[in-house]
Amino acid sequence: MAITTPIETLGKLGKLPVRTDVRTLSFARYVDTAKLPPPPPDLDLAQAVPDWPMYGNDRIGDCTTAAAGHMIEAWTAPVRGAPVEVTERAVLSAFDKVKQVDPATGEEGAVELDVLTYWRKRGIGGHRIGAFARVPVWDHRLVRDAAYLFGGLYIGLELPLTAQRQPIWDWTHSLNGPARPGSWGGHAVDVVAYDRHTLTVVTWGRLQQLTWAFWDRYVDEVYAILSVDFLDEAGEAPNGFDLAALKADLELITA
Numbered sequence: 001m002a003i004t005t006p007i008e009t010l011g012k013l014g015k016l017p018v019r020t021d022v023r024t025l026s027f028a029r030y031v032d033t034a035k036l037p038p039p040p041p042d043l044d045l046a047q048a049v050p051d052w053p054m055y056g057n058d059r060i061g062d063c064t065t066a067a068a069g070h071m072i073e074a075w076t077a078p079v080r081g082a083p084v085e086v087t088e089r090a091v092l093s094a095f096d097k098v099k100q101v102d103p104a105t106g107e108e109g110a111v112e113l114d115v116l117t118y119w120r121k122r123g124i125g126g127h128r129i130g131a132f133a134r135v136p137v138w139d140h141r142l143v144r145d146a147a148y149l150f151g152g153l154y155i156g157l158e159l160p161l162t163a164q165r166q167p168i169w170d171w172t173h174s175l176n177g178p179a180r181p182g183s184w185g186g187h188a189v190d191v192v193a194y195d196r197h198t199l200t201v202v203t204w205g206r207l208q209q210l211t212w213a214f215w216d217r218y219v220d221e222v223y224a225i226l227s228v229d230f231l232d233e234a235g236e237a238p239n240g241f242d243l244a245a246l247k248a249d250l251e252l253i254t255a
Contacts, residue, residue: 011054011204014061014109015156015186016102018221021113025133027146027224030245039144045152046192046200046207048077054205055091061102062095063203064110064188067154068119070202071190072127075151075230084229086125094124105185112156112188112221127229135222140212144194146224153191155201156221158182163218168198169210171217181218 052073055066069091077083098114101107116132118124135146135153147153161178163169172179189208193200198209 010206011058012061012063012107013159013185013187014057014063014107015188016100016109016111017186018156019111019113024113025131027133027135028139028142030133031142031145033141033145036145039141039148042193042195043144043148044193044200045074045078046202049073049083049192051085052202052205052207053085053088055088056095057204060092060095061107061109062092062099064098064112064115065091065095065124067188067190067202068094068115068124070192071152071154071225071227072125072229074190074192074202075227078151079230084127086127090125094118094122097122109186112154112223115188116154116223116225127227130226130228132223132225135224137219137222138216143222146222147191147194150224150226151230154223154225155189155191155219157187157189157218158220159184159187159218163214167209169208169214169218171211171213175217181220 052070053066055062055069057063057066069086072086073083094115095110098110098118099108100110102109116129120129120132122128132154133146135142137143143153158181160180161183162172163184175181177183187203189201189203191199191201192207198211199215200207200209202208
């Protein structure tokens with residue numbers, strides 16, 4: 001989808017500040033990079049998806065649940081031969097259950113951890129996730145591993161105002177003024193592709209590229225999600241990934 005208007009007019013933001021929970025699983029705990037084959041240098045999960053709904057994110061700050069809808073599309077497209085598109089009503093219903101008012105702006109938004117917990121317990125549009133694990137932002141190897149193994153990533157950004165006019169989001173070699181992290185606001189998106197130079201995310205009904213330099217400075221949370229839409233939990237674990245340990249830990253913390 002070509003950009004014909006400034007990016008800031010395309011949609012709302014809505015990701016509230018990161019909330020930490022000591023019970024959140026860590027992706028690094030379950031990966032043995034000595035056994036795991038290197039992730040492919042390029043990954044593209046978007047090519048089988050012809051359309052990405054806006055899911056109301058042009059009107060309200062529901063980016064956190066809109067990103068969940070987009071992930072369901074990306075997961076189901078290669079597995080089922082065509083993407084499953086959950087309804088806007090389902091996305092907005094989930095947002096209504098987790099939304100809060102941002103005291104800084106007075107606008108509605110949500111915490112990613114709340115969305116992930118709701119998604120696991122209640123589901124969104126009939127799709128529940130099995131588990132989620134935090135991925136270290138700075139470890140590009142684990143970021144690629146997680147995206148490849150689990151069909152993308154659910155991430156949060158503290159967007160700078162400089163991104164509003166950039167066709168590809170890139171670091172301007174400053175972190176001050178309009179380049180300050182969060183000067184535009186918090187945003188939730190999902191990663192559907194990467195290569196040596198950029199990553200691609202879904203936002204406001206379109207694909208958006210960002211550089212790894214931008215990633216390092218503006219991404220503040222990353223989650224790998226285990227979903228039966230992309231990975232059969234009853235099947236074989238990917239080589240080098242300890243799926244059994246992840247399941248056991250999940251049962252322990254949710255007992």
